[in-house]
Amino acid sequence: MVEREMELPVRVVQITDTHLFRDPRAALLKLNTQDSFEKVMELVIQNESGIDVVLGTGDIAQDASREAYLRFAQAMQPLNAPFYWIPGNHDRRQVMETLTPFEHAFSNLVTFGKWQIVLLDSSVAGEVHGRLHERELQHLERTLRAVPRHPEVEHVLVCLHHNPVDGSAGWMSGIGLHNQEEFLAIIERHACVRAVLYGHIHQELDFERQGVRYLCTPSTCIQFKPQVQDFTLDDVNPAYRTLLLQPDGRIDTQVVRVTGHAFEVDHTSTGY
Ligand SMILES: [Fe+2]
Known part of the structure; x- marks a missing residue:
């Protein structure tokens, strides 16, 4: 439980789908992911102050390397805020867990005044799609059920890596959360849920x-074009998201993109 002034908003920064490699010079579809991540982090440092919490919502590493996780965790340090991460389809939880100085980052529930943030692991080993294990669904159900009896908490933000509602591009069918009905049934049964926050499909x-509000956040590297049939990269720049969780349950949120820099990507690619 983090003690805080009840009337202040909770200031959240979400960084997602960084896709870092062991080798910081490596590229994903011609884009150097370390470089684009650093440009996004420079923007966060320049624009944001008084951050309460940073959420890293999966695909932290492209190659599940310890080096990539370490560089991500170290890049969070100048923000002077606790960070929490959840695995995406490219991550390996067991590797992330070896970073003992950052053990706290695997908390699955954090409380800030009137807000609780639930972090769910939707990753399935070796698969692109997501699925919430029974243990994750139970954690969500138990947490939401306890909210009406909590002396302070009134609002909940739920985070996972995979899209719990189908993406708009044809090629995305099947890569989202496979047991979305079970997840959405829990979300919609509890009036305290204000928003569901995710990444995975690299778009705003x-x-x-x-x-309930559903917020998907662009990657800090390559962007996927919405409303297309086949895999297509979008020309919009990498970004992060800010969320101000207001004490009355409203959420003021903004996606902030890198400007003034053109990132080269491989537009001929048919997948990633
Ligand atoms: Fe991703």
Whole structure:
């Protein structure tokens, strides 16, 4: 439990899909992911102050290397805020867990005044798609059920890597959360859930479903074009997201993109 002024918003920064490699010179579809990550982090440092929490919502590493996780964790240090991460399809939780100085980053529930942030592991070893294990669903259900009895908490933000609602591009069908019905049923049964936050499909989305806001955040590297049939990269720049979790349950959020720099990507690629 983090003690804080109840009337202040919780300032969240989300960094997602960094896809870092063991070799910082390596590229994903011609884009150097270390370079684009650093440009996004420079922007965070320049723009944001008083951050309460940083959320790294998966695909931290492209090659599940310890070196990549370490560089991500070290890059969080100047922000002077706790960071939490969840694995994506490219990550390996067992490797992330070997970084003992950053053990705290695997908390699956954090509380800031009137807000709770639930972090769910939707990764399935060796698969691109996601699935919430029974243990994760139970953690979510238990947490949400306890909120009405909590002396302070009124609002919940739920985070996972995979998209729990189908992406808009044809090629994305099948790569999202496979047991989305079970997940959405829990979300929609509990009135305390304000938003679901995710990454995975490398694009900006902000929509509402059954009174809950769904926020997808662009990657810090390559971007996927929405509303297409086949795999297509988008020309928009890497980004991060800020969220101000207001004490009354509202969320003010913004995607902030790198500007003034053109990133070269391989537009001929048919997948990643
Ligand atoms: Fe990704």
